[in-house]
Amino acid sequence: MTTLDASTETGETVKILTYNLNGIRSALSKGLIEWLSQNPFDILCFQEVKATHDVVDLLPFEALGYRYHWHAAEKKGYSGVATFSKLPPDQVIMGCGIPAYDCEGRILRTDFGDLTLLNCYFPSGTTGEIRQTVKMQFLDDFFAYVQELRKTRPNVIVVGDYNIAHTAIDIHDPVRNKTSSGFLPEERAWLTRWFDSGFIDSYRYKNPDKIEYSWWSYRAGARTSNKGWRIDYISVSDCCQDRIVAAGHLPNAVHSDHGPVWLEFAR
Helix, strand or coil: CCCCCCCHHHCCEEEEEEEECCCHHHHHHCCHHHHHHHCCCCEEEEECCCCCHHHCCCHHHHHCCCEEEEECCCCCCCCCEEEEECCCCCEEEECCCCHHHHCCCCEEEEEECCEEEEEEECCCCCCCHHHHHHHHHHHHHHHHHHHHHCCCCCCEEEEEECCCCCCHHHECCCCCCCCCCCCCHHHHHHHHHHHHCCEEEHHHHHCCCCCCCCEECCHHHCCCCCCEECCEEEEEEHHHHHHEEEEEECCCCCCCCECCEEEEEEC
16 A cells, blocks of 8 residues: 555655646647656645547656546546655555546545545636526536545545635725626635535635735736736645645646646655
């Protein structure tokens, strides 16, 4: 069994990265492998890979010591998640058992010892009312799925693009965006309920007042002026609170319109 359930007395940690790539082939063309060679992590969780594994050159990842598990969307060039790990998982499950979401490649589960890691890409509601309705239904269904999972797997980490900025500190202009998808009152209320249900926002836990973002629009030089949103998270079950060593963002990585978010977690 993979030893992520070992005692924290060993002082060993595992480093997890979550990164919405907005197309893995695009990110690779922008130097992703070179960046990873200089910024090593034990587990990489990618969202919006927008490809099936067979059309991507994965040898450079293997050269860095990673093995992959991939959950692509049925629609070509859309959505999809992939988890790359230097640690062999004990179990891998694609999807959550709900066809409407599984066909879009939104959830990939990997178990490492006592730890369950969910790599997730939540739906966006920015294209209109229909997709916003899908998003809100996903939030309800995902909440129920995770709460059921925790009955048998209490140590859960949920990483990925949640497509929601939680509070005013997590968005550059909360007033003008109060009616924007991703910062709607009902979305923010869901995220409050999520954290109240037994999850810790690891970044905010370690950085209670720091202002950093994980996504910037391509429009009007938003990234240059740091007009961003914090919509990518690493949630940790509260029973694992004492295993959260450090957490942060890496906004200078420029392979996507998102930036990476990371967690250092005691084994």
